[in-house]
Amino acid sequence: MSGVSNVKPLKGDPAPGMVEKKGSSLWLTHVLMLIGIFFVFFPIWLAFVASTVTQEAIVTPPMPLMPGDHFFENYKRALFSGVNIPVTTMLINSLIMALGIAFGKIVISLLSAFAIVYFRFPGKSLFFWIIFITLMLPVEVRIVPTYEVVAGFGMLNSYSGLIFPLIASATATFLFRQFFMTIPDELAEAARVDGARPMRFFIDIVVPMSRTNIAALFVILFIYGWNQYLWPLLITTEPDMNTIVMGIKQMFPSGDDTADWPVIMATSILAMIPPVIVVVSMQKLFISGLVDSEK
Amino acid sequence: MAQVHLENVKKRFGSTQVIHGVSVDIEDGEFIVIVGPSGCGKSTLLRMVGGLESVSEGEVRINNVRVNEKEPMDRDIAMVFQNYALYPHMSVRQNMAYSLKIAKLSKDEIEVKVAEAARMLQLEDYLDRKPKELSGGQRQRVAMGRAIVRKPSVFLFDEPLSNLDAKLRVQMRLEIKELQAKLGITSLYVTHDQVEAMTMADRMIVMNAGFAEQVGTPLDVYEQPQTLFAAQFIGSPSMNILTAQLNGGHATLTNGAVLPVDSALDVAVRVGIRPEHLITDPDGPLHFTVSLAEPLGANTLLHGKLQGSDDAFTANLPGIHRFDAGTETLRFSIDPDNIHLFDAQGGNRLN
Structure with missing residues (x-):
């Protein structure tokens, strides 16, 4: 009995639970992966190359494939003068909007999920279903009435106009509801016996227990906010309120003027950096938030 | 310390009645075990004393004060749950201090009380650990510690030992009983295990289908079972x-x-x-x-x-x-x- 269980796996045997790692299949998977990376990465590489060369180099064929020596010059021009306004302004606008949306969504959905899971009130399931149904309505569907409302409040060209219409999240509410329902009832009861009133229980127990979920949602929602295009395009008419994702589009001249490609490409690269930083720095929390069920 | 009186306590969930009028007078410092098969309403009865379940009819009095309408925190009780219900993100120290923190005690006072409870339960070495880094028996002790730091009038135990292995259960059984005797705090203890009931109880309430079949000392119930159910439930192998x-x-x-x-x-x-x-x-x-x-x-x-x-x-x-x-x-x-x-x-x- 023990003799059998003590036999070590032979060299080259697959590790338990893994796909076999040897010979042609190893090469095949790596080649496929490299091809995939090439396809995804190539446009980004081209954008980067274009942001480091002169306008002439871009418009004269063949297109350059290796970086030029105008990196600092192009990025400086983009950051501090830009086409319509400096990219720095757009980055700050985007950052405020993305953070506002991410934090706002998390706070609101935590609170509404808490209400739905832990309180008995008339129309509880009705409210839940109303929230749930809004999952099916993307921003674009309700954009005209929302615009009317925001314009009526005089919130055009303002951060509140950028943030508030996007701040309620059925998805996040639903996710938190699902998570809260896995918290054992006894924990709420123990807190009640310990003397915690509902909001105290919420702040001391529920929120700290949800921290990995909050981190995961923060990443998703930050990127959602950062990538908003249509809504900022509608309600910001003044260049100094432009966000970067829509700002790139605004950099293309109308009519016969030539586009300032190096600056536009530098802006594109700059627009990618903050989401990448958020994802990379929160990767660990993000994954454990989606995978773990720590209780 | 307190007396607890249950007077014809009934519980209905909708139209189903689960507790059909239980009356019991519990003396100061008594250890009462509520024992019965699963689904007999013993946990419900305990939760009604604790204020986690409303009382449909009848009266619950703690120290001769009607508490039917009071929140758990205003009843001066502490409860130990079957799955311990420790706050997973807090250290042992924080878990035990939580109720004191809410009661707005000073930091020094909290420190003293937690240290005292930790000493009594031999948890001093584990104060900075998280619950998931503890064994079942240690978690059980932390749950006890959380209950005793406050010096409540009444302890409520809801099957606290059923998640432990048999050997540990015997040991914890003794520890709980000793601790209760030392602190002299009136206790209600729910279990389905008749050995626990026999060994720990000053008096036991044998429950069946929402009725209290018999209330008496373990030996009374063993020697003079008042109903056929009590006779068969208490004693192993059964009668x-x-x-x-x-x-x-x-x-x-x-x-x-x-x-x-x-x-x-x-x-x-x-x-x-x-x-x-x-x-x-x-x-x-x-x-x-x-x-x-x-x-x-x-x-x-x-x-x-x-x-x-x-x-x-x-x-x-x-x-x-x-x-x-x-x-x-x-x-x-x-x-x-x-x-x-x-x-x-x-x-x-x-x-």
């Missing part, structure tokens, strides 16, 4: 129940055997005989065929049937016996004092 007819000091069993009894009644009854009260006697009235023997060392459990009867019958003989299953026949007699008689219809005790 043998036989159908019989009483006539002038004798009980005639359905298989024809005649037992002398201490009763002059003339009715149909159920006769209860504890397996450990059977005496091997070559002239005894009970003929018993062994089908299975369980040697436990100190005693031997014999399972089988009485001659002329199809009901399972168990005997518990002291010492080691070796039997051949199916062939061996034994004869038992029994002291009339050890025979329990119950009404054949209602199941109430007759002698």
Whole structure:
């Protein structure tokens, strides 16, 4: 009995639970992966190359494939003068909007999920279903009435106009509801016996227990906010309120003027950096938030 | 410390009644065990005392104050849950200090009280650990610590040992009992384990289907079970129940055997005989065929049937016996004092 269980796996045997790692299949998977990376990465590489060369180099064929020596010059021009306004302004606008949306969504959905899971009130399931149904309505569907409302409040060209219409999240509410329902009832009861009133229980127990979920949602929602295009395009008419994702589009001249490609490409690269930083720095929390069920 | 009074307490969930009027007066410092099979309403009863379940009818009084409408925190109780319900993101120290923090005690006071509780429960080395880094028994202790730091008037235990392994359960059983005796805090303890009930209780409440079948000391319940249910639930292996007819000091069993009894009644009854009260006697009235023997060392459990009867019958003989299953026949007699008689219809005790 023990003799059998003590036999070590032979060299080259697959590790338990893994796909076999040897010979042609190893090469095949790596080649496929490299091809995939090439396809995804190539446009980004081209954008980067274009942001480091002169306008002439871009418009004269063949297109350059290796970086030029105008990196600092192009990025400086983009950051501090830009086409319509400096990219720095757009980055700050985007950052405020993305953070506002991410934090706002998390706070609101935590609170509404808490209400739905832990309180008995008339129309509880009705409210839940109303929230749930809004999952099916993307921003674009309700954009005209929302615009009317925001314009009526005089919130055009303002951060509140950028943030508030996007701040309620059925998805996040639903996710938190699902998570809260896995918290054992006894924990709420123990807190009640310990003397915690509902909001105290919420702040001391529920929120700290949800921290990995909050981190995961923060990443998703930050990127959602950062990538908003249509809504900022509608309600910001003044260049100094432009966000970067829509700002790139605004950099293309109308009519016969030539586009300032190096600056536009530098802006594109700059627009990618903050989401990448958020994802990379929160990767660990993000994954454990989606995978773990720590209780 | 406090007295607890339950007065005709009832509980309904919608139209289903789960507690049918329980009345009990609990003295200061008493250890009361509520015991019964699952679904008998014992946890519900405890939660009603704790304020986690509303009381549909009747009155719960703690220290002679009606608490029906009070929140758990205003009842001066502490509760230990079956799954411990420790806050997973807090250290042991924070878990124990949480209720004191809410009560707005000063940092120094909290420190002193937590240290004292930790010392009593031998948790001093674990104060900075998270619950998930503790073993089941240690978690159980933390849950106890969380309850005792506040010095409540009443402890409520909801099956606190059922998640532990058998050996640890025996040890924790003693520890809880000792701690309770030392602190002298009135306690209500819910369990489905009749050994826990027998060993820990000052008095026990035997519950069945929402009724309190019997309230009394463990030995009272063992020696004088008031109902058929209490008789069968308390005691291990459980009591043998036989159908019989009483006539002038004798009980005639359905298989024809005649037992002398201490009763002059003339009715149909159920006769209860504890397996450990059977005496091997070559002239005894009970003929018993062994089908299975369980040697436990100190005693031997014999399972089988009485001659002329199809009901399972168990005997518990002291010492080691070796039997051949199916062939061996034994004869038992029994002291009339050890025979329990119950009404054949209602199941109430007759002698």
